[in-house]
Amino acid sequence: MSAYSASPSTPRTTSRTPTPPRTTVVNVEEFEMDGRSIETKSADHVPIVFKANPFKHTYPILRHTCFGVQGKQTCEVRDTTTNPMFRDMEEDDPQIQYVAKPFRSKSVQKPYRLRCGVMNYAWGKQSTDSAVAQWMQEGDPTYQVEQRPYAELWVGTHTNAPSYMQESTGSSSNLVSENSSFANQSLHEFLQRNxxxxxxxxxxxxxxxxxxxxxxxxxxxxxxxxxxxxxxxxERLHASDPDHYPDPNHKPEAVVALSNYKAMCSFRPLPEIAHHLQTIDELRALVHEDMVERFVTVVGSDGSSVEAKKEALKSIYMELLLCDSARVQQSIDAMTARLRNSTDLSWVESTFLDLTVQYPGDGGCFQVFFLNLIELKPGEGLFLAANEPHAYIHGDAVEIMARSDNVVRAGLTPKFKDHKVMGEMLSYDTQPLHIFRPNNEGPLTSYCPPPEYPDFKLLRVSLTEEWPGVSYELGKSSGCLLVTQGSATLLYCGKDCTIPTARLEVSVGSAYFLPSRLSVYFSRMTDFVAFIGECQIRAG
Known part of the structure; x- marks a missing residue:
């Protein structure tokens, strides 16, 4: 992968003496040559990159018409004395010895507009309060938003809500992708055929x-x-219970906040859990006293092994999951009565009360005392590996995951809860959370999981007045582009193409499939945020 970012720094001028001496570069404020490439910036600081083959004894001549439209472009240039590809000789201009003709790919790659699926789960925000419903309306003003929750927008090929190729409509400057032959074809079918x-x-x-x-x-x-x-x-769960586990795939995931995003995830440090068990009578009442004492002892002992601590946590957590509903209700009633009379609630306690309103009598409310409670700021992200407990609580976010809908549930839901499977499968790690921080010194932020999870990675593109443009090249992987804020002009260039072949306007409410080897340049129209999902291709 390669990315080049535009910044508004003051341009500088450097010079080198080329061979032959009659060489000119026009209408640029920065010029650098290292024998392989020339990098320039136009007067408005839009980056322009010319990639050249190394030369034995001559340098090519570049003229303004070679890069034409603004934006990042690559122009393959060679010594015309040995390469017949470049034949345009401007003999009437003594200042220009060679002019490189851009090589264009015979098969042009381009972005393909997608129509995305929506999920109306009960936990979603209602109607036009939902970021999902707003996104759908931005992309299609005729889209009718109903009075119901809009929980998730899906971009991909999962059979539960597959994306479809969208027929090109409007002016060519708005939707360049001429998809008419693919209209209403699912993305999955398109990929099978192409x-x-x-x-x-x-x-x-x-x-x-x-x-x-x-x-x-x-x-x-x-x-x-x-x-x-x-x-x-x-695979085993799917084989034994396909009704509740509909596919044989894993589902690691990463989430990036669009707004303040509240979540419970992974186990707290063990001393914090021990403190809660010792100080919250209603929680302590849900597990056997001797189990609490053993847990506190193991956690407090410097000689306890990591495995011994994990086993102690597993024992007490399983006890909480399998506690009978009457005891759970009794503890919830007692704790809510006590907390509602308090004027100084902690963040954890107020969250507990919110959960008891949303899910009355659900033992999952007590898990806020076992799991980390966090709030991501916009641009911050969280990665969750397999076997890590979590629950998203409130806010808007972009999520990417392995293509699966397998979920083992243990609380805060009227759906099927598989407490025993959940308790047995967890890793019981209490390592620091895998938090991503946004890049505040450039327009690109990468959210890449560990290499053992090659199914996905995520890139955030954020354009502002300070960072008005950026280029990105998809390597051996294709991608899916999802625009969540503002608008930008997208110039693009496919495999073996050296000058961007076209441009289109991309704005909030639009999603595109991006073929592999596609080079794109985003130029800000308004403050702009988009995400590109890809997979991780192994080296070699």
């Missing part, structure tokens, strides 16, 4: 489908406390 758009390395590693699913989440009430099985476990 595997070259994925790239050879992708199809070799992942087949002719996308291994990830890209989403927008708009959360009003807490999602279920859940975890996702690793792949081998998912």
């Amino acid at each position: 595997p070259a758009t994925l790239g050879d390395a992708h199809t070799e590693q992942f087949g002719t489908d996308l291994p990830y699913l890209l989403k927008i989440l708009s959360v009003a009430t807490a999602l279920s406390i859940q975890a996702h099985p690793e792949k081998s476990h998912a």
Whole structure:
């Protein structure tokens, strides 16, 4: 992957003496040559990059018409004395010895506009309060928003809500993708018929489908406390209970906040859990006293092994999951009565009260004392591996995950809860959370999971007055572009293409499939945020 960012720094001028001496570069304020490439910036600081082959004894001549429209462009230039590709000689201009003609690919790659699916889960924000409903209306003003929750937008090939190729409409400057022959074809079907758009390395590693699913989440009430099985476990669960576990795939995931985004995730440090068990009578009443004492002892002992601490946590957590509903209700009633008379609630306690309103009598409310409670700021992200408990509580976010809908639930839901499977499968790690921080010194932020999860990675593109443009090249992987704020002009250039072949306006409410090897340049029209989902192609 390669990315080049535009910044508004003051341009500088450097010079080198080329051979032959009659060389000119016009209408640029910065010029650098290292024998392989020339990098320039136009007067408005839009980056222009010329990639050249090394030369034996001559340098090419570049003229303004070579880069034409503004934006990042690549122009392959060679010594015309040995390469017949470049024949335009401007003999009437003594200042220009050679003029390089751009080489254009015979098969032009381009973005393909997508029509995305929506999920109306009960926990979603209602109607036009939902970021999902707003996104749908921005992309299609005729879209009718109903009075119901709009929880998730899906971009991908999952069968529950597949994306479809959208027929090009409007002016060519708005929707350049001429998809009419693919209109109403699912993205999955399109990829099966056009595997070259994925790239050879992708199809070799992942087949002719996308291994990830890209989403927008708009959360009003807490999602279920859940975890996702690793792949081998998912295969066993699917084989034994396909009604509740509909596919054999794993589901690691990453989420990036669009607004303040509240979540419970992974286990707290053990001393914090021990403190809660010792100081919250209503919580302590849900587990056996001797188990609490053993847990506190193991946690407090410097000689306890990591495995001993994990086993102690597992024992007490399983006890909480399997506690009978009458005892759970009694503890909830007692604790809510006590907290409502308090004028100095902690963040954890107020969250507990909110959960009891949303899910009355659900033992999952007490898990706020076992799991980390966090709030991500816009641009911050969180990665969750397999077997990590979590529940998103409130806010809007972009999520990317392995292409699966396997969920093991243990609370905060009227749906099927598989407490025993949940308790047995968890890792019981209390390591620091895998938090991503946004890049505040450039327009690109990468959210990349550990290499053992190659199914996906995520890139955030953020354009402002300070960072008005940026280029990005998809390598061996294709991608899905999801615009969540503002608008930008997108110039693009496919495999073997050296000058961007076209431009289109991309704005909030639009999503595109981007073929592999596509080079794109985003130029800000208004403050702009978009996400590109990809998979991780192994080296070699």
